[in-house]
Every structure is written in structure tokens, then in C-alpha cells.
Amino acid sequence: MKVFFQQQAVNLPTVMKMIQGKYRPFPPVNLSDRQWPSRIITRAPIWCSVDLRDGNQALANPMTVDQKLELFQTLVKCGFKEIEVGFPSASNTEFAFIRRLIEENLVPDDVWIQVLVQAREELIERTFESLVGAKKVIIHLYNSTSPAQRRVVFGKSQAEIVRIAVQGAQWIRERLSRLQDTEVILQYSPESFSATEVEFAREISEAVMGVWQPTPERKMILNLPDTVEVATPNVYADQIEWMGRNIKWRDSLIVSLHTHNDRGTGVAATELGLLAGADRVEGTLFGNGERTGNVDIVTVALNLFMHGIDPELDFSDINAVREVYERTTGMTVPQRQPYAGELVFTAFSGSHQDAIKKGLAEWATGSRRHWDVPYLAIDPRDISREYSETVRVNGQSGKAGIAYLLETEFGLELPKDMQREFGPIASDEVDKLGREVIGSELKDMFWREYVERKTPWSLVHFHADGATGGMFSCNATLKRDGVAVQVAGLGNGPIDAFAHALMAIGVRMFGVADYKEHSLSAGTSASAIAYVKIGMVDGPTRWGAGVDTSIELASVCAVLSALNRF
Ligand code: KIV
Numbered sequence: 001m002k003v004f005f006q007q008q009a010v011n012l013p014t015v016m017k018m019i020q021g022k023y024r025p026f027p028p029v030n031l032s033d034r035q036w037p038s039r040i041i042t043r044a045p046i047w048c049s050v051d052l053r054d055g056n057q058a059l060a061n062p063m064t065v066d067q068k069l070e071l072f073q074t075l076v077k078c079g080f081k082e083i084e085v086g087f088p089s090a091s092n093t094e095f096a097f098i099r100r101l102i103e104e105n106l107v108p109d110d111v112w113i114q115v116l117v118q119a120r121e122e123l124i125e126r127t128f129e130s131l132v133g134a135k136k137v138i139i140h141l142y143n144s145t146s147p148a149q150r151r152v153v154f155g156k157s158q159a160e161i162v163r164i165a166v167q168g169a170q171w172i173r174e175r176l177s178r179l180q181d182t183e184v185i186l187q188y189s190p191e192s193f194s195a196t197e198v199e200f201a202r203e204i205s206e207a208v209m210g211v212w213q214p215t216p217e218r219k220m221i222l223n224l225p226d227t228v229e230v231a232t233p234n235v236y237a238d239q240i241e242w243m244g245r246n247i248k249w250r251d252s253l254i255v256s257l258h259t260h261n262d263r264g265t266g267v268a269a270t271e272l273g274l275l276a277g278a279d280r281v282e283g284t285l286f287g288n289g290e291r292t293g294n295v296d297i298v299t300v301a302l303n304l305f306m307h308g309i310d311p312e313l314d315f316s317d318i319n320a321v322r323e324v325y326e327r328t329t330g331m332t333v334p335q336r337q338p339y340a341g342e343l344v345f346t347a348f349s350g351s352h353q354d355a356i357k358k359g360l361a362e363w364a365t366g367s368r369r370h371w372d373v374p375y376l377a378i379d380p381r382d383i384s385r386e387y388s389e390t391v392r393v394n395g396q397s398g399k400a401g402i403a404y405l406l407e408t409e410f411g412l413e414l415p416k417d418m419q420r421e422f423g424p425i426a427s428d429e430v431d432k433l434g435r436e437v438i439g440s441e442l443k444d445m446f447w448r449e450y451v452e453r454k455t456p457w458s459l460v461h462f463h464a465d466g467a468t469g470g471m472f473s474c475n476a477t478l479k480r481d482g483v484a485v486q487v488a489g490l491g492n493g494p495i496d497a498f499a500h501a502l503m504a505i506g507v508r509m510f511g512v513a514d515y516k517e518h519s520l521s522a523g524t525s526a527s528a529i530a531y532v533k534i535g536m537v538d539g540p541t542r543w544g545a546g547v548d549t550s551i552e553l554a555s556v557c558a559v560l561s562a563l564n565r566f
């Protein structure tokens, strides 16, 4: 059962006051010849998902066994080879889940399941019970080491805190013979490492190593958690590099990172920690976890992918992963979450949309080897996101985004000059709505503005004949403000003949200035659309559009649509 505490009402300050001395800068690590700033990451770390433990313990409603199983299978599908499946001594659900994984043989042969336990004998005992029959396990022991934890929670000296860790390590070592047919890796975390003095973190880690006696052939994992982010990520990197350079038997260790996100720099701390020499990363999908969450492994992995480094995790169907994550955890991936958020491949600003459209067009030619499309960090299709998602329209959008949606969603290929005319009309309407609009709303606007303009002029009947000498004649019945009008004219094509017929009854147009047509859909009811620009003798021009199954009639309607817009 989880109990939530309601904060008592207090008089809150109306301005944020800096109380002298209440907060202080974090002391730097003494490492003047640090190496990590001039390194680059060249390969993927070992990944360990802690979704089913750190992630699960941070949920208002922890996952059921079935939900955990579904998420576990998704993590396996993504390629995780190490998955912390729970804290078996902490709850019956965790214990039952682990037993189910083992008894129903649900763990692939190449996947290590990891379990977390504190340095308490009865908890270690229960943890071992949960592991009977497992093929590959990581037993993860932790105790807290920071000054605040030593002082406030345990009221113990450094030496006493070391004794807790050593005792826990011994209880584990004593029980290892019970897991004869199981491959075991041991892991130790000095919890709250980043807030601990590096010298003490080294001392306690070495004390545990003294009990477990790792070798280069049988390494143990030393996990160095940024349990609560307390400094800028470079400080964490210094701490990791310091440990790597000063701890004994470095070659018998897999150094692991476990960052949280209290200062919003969990990803940065992890990346700098890798530069500083770490081998392994613990984290969760989309950054779920205690408080502000654990590091988002999706982001770290896709950041590698973006630099051409195989992340050795498969997020090629990120939407599917996100769907399972949201359903099983009840969490939502924020719209701006790197790579996975709904809006991250979306540009609202007109100039951005234009640049993206041009960049995508250049990429489609195949002339470039390296991805270099403005405003798109990676090709959205690589993770099954859609190009169509890249352009959405709101009041800030320009003609390019509008034209892109009309073309990609409805096959409307507006001439460039017509895009310049319709763009501001649509933008004005969208601005008035004060929200984003979808493609069909834009199409409705286009239809209202052009295709459905039937006053004052509308078409009743039109007939054209090719005549001798390449000339065409036409007869048409029109309505002007509901009154029938007969017109007839000659021209070098049916539309030219129609324009002349209109001029003959006093319409002050000089003719067709631009024209484009294309079919709209395949099949028997296929229709065509014509776009026609007409000019008046005194200067102004307007575009019109008409739709009909006959391209000739579509063009005539387009002329009247343009005329109706003066
Ligand atoms: O954040 C943390 O320190 C942890 C430990 C148990 C590794 O989750």
C-alpha cells in the first residue's frame, strides 16, 4: 500500500528569497589533469534497464505482474541484455514476478536479470530464494554513503557505514553456493555516490571488492549513482574519472553509471560519465523513475545513433515502445521529449517548414551521404516517425507548411504563385482560431475560398468546339446573381474562348495569366482540379480553382471562381 502525504498549508513567500548561506556551490573534484573533455564516445555502453525497479517504485500505482511482464518483453525486444527486474525482498508482487520469469522460462538465454537488495541479512536471504533456477543473474547490493545519509538516516561514522557494506557483501558471498547452476555477476552501489566524498566512495567500494575478489575474468559491477543530482554534469564526470584512476583493480570492474535528473542534466551527466571512462549505463525508457526520473536511455541511445554509433538498442519502432510504456506504467511521454515526443519532428514556423521541405527534397535526390536536413536532428523515418508529422500548421506557419499539408494529404499541387496568395488567407483564418489546424481544415478553407465560390458568377452549361485554323468556339449559360446569361466566344483553346466570351459581355478581364491542372484521384469517379489565374485590365490578378470530372469544366469553373474573388 502506498500512502501519500498532503503538505500542510503554509504561508508561501511571494518572492523567491536568496537566504544568505542556505545553499552553497558544490565543491569541485581535485582533478586538474582531467582527460574526459578531450575524448569522444565511440561505442555503445552496456545498457541496463531499471524500468521494472527504479521506474516501478516511482509509480503512484505500481505495475501488476502482467504489466511488468509486458514491459519486460518490450525491453527484451529493444535489445536490453541486462534488466533490473525488481526488489524481490520488498514486495510480494516483485517476488512473484521474478518467480514467474524463472519458472515459466520467460528470460531469453542471453539476458541477465538483476535484483536489488539492501545490506540486511533477511532481505538477502529472501532475494536468494527468489533467484532459484535462474540462468543469469546480477545481484545488486547497495547502501547509502553520503554525509547527509550517514548523519541523518544512519547516525553512523564512515567506518560503521563501511562495515554495513562489507557485512552485506559477505552475506551474499556466503550464499552464492546455493546458485550452483546460475551464472552470477555481483554489483555494488555506494548509493548517493555523487554527494559522497570521492575518497570515501573509493574506500567503501574497495572494501566490498575485498570481499568479492573480482578478477579481470570475473569482473564485478561498480555502480556509481548520481542518486540526487547535486552538481553540474562535469563534476559527475570528474568523480567518475577520479574513481577510475584511483580505485584498485580497475580492470576487474565494470564501472556503471546511474543518473537521476534533479537538475535536468541526467542525459548530460551520463554522456560525460561515459567520456570519463564508464562502461555501463543504468536508466529507464523515457526517463521514468524517482522524482524527476532516471536518465532517459532512449535519448542517450539515439544521441549515439545520431552520431553514427550503433547504440545496440533497437528503437526503430519508437511509437510501439512508447505505447506499451504508457499503457503499462500509466505515465505519459511529454510532447517535447527528445525523439519520442509527439511534437519533436514538427515545425510550426513558416521559415522552418520551408527549410525542412527543401532539406527533405534534397535528401530525396540521394545526392547527400550524410543527413543534414535543417531542423531535423535525425531522419524521423529511422524510428518510424512520419515526415507528415514534420509540418503542422498554426498562426505562425507560412505558405510552405500549408502547401505541404495540402499536397501530402490531399494531392493538391497548388502553383507556387497561388501558394503565395492562399498562404496569408489561410494564416489569417488559423490565427483567428488561435490554435493548430489539421490538413482537412486547411482543405476546407481552400474549398471555401476557391472551389465553392459560386457568386456572383456560376456555371449552368458549357460547350466548346474545335474549329478550323486551330481556333475554338464556345457557348455557355451562366448565372450572374441568379440571373441567366448567355455567352459565346472564340479563342485559341476552350478556356481562352470562354475568357473572350466573358470579355464580350463587358467583364474587364484581359485573359488567363497562369494555369495548372491535375487529376485528383484514380478510379471511375476520378475528378480533376484546375487552377487558373486571371488578370483585370486595370492590374489586379486573382487565382481561382474548379473541380469536375471533366478537366474542361473544371477549368471553366476555375475562371469563374477567380472572377468571383475580385
Ligand atoms: O539512485 C540510486 O542511487 C539507486 C540505487 C539503488 C542504485 O537507485
Ligand code: ZN
Pocket: 054, 225, 227, 258, 260, 290, 294
Ligand atoms: Zn536510482
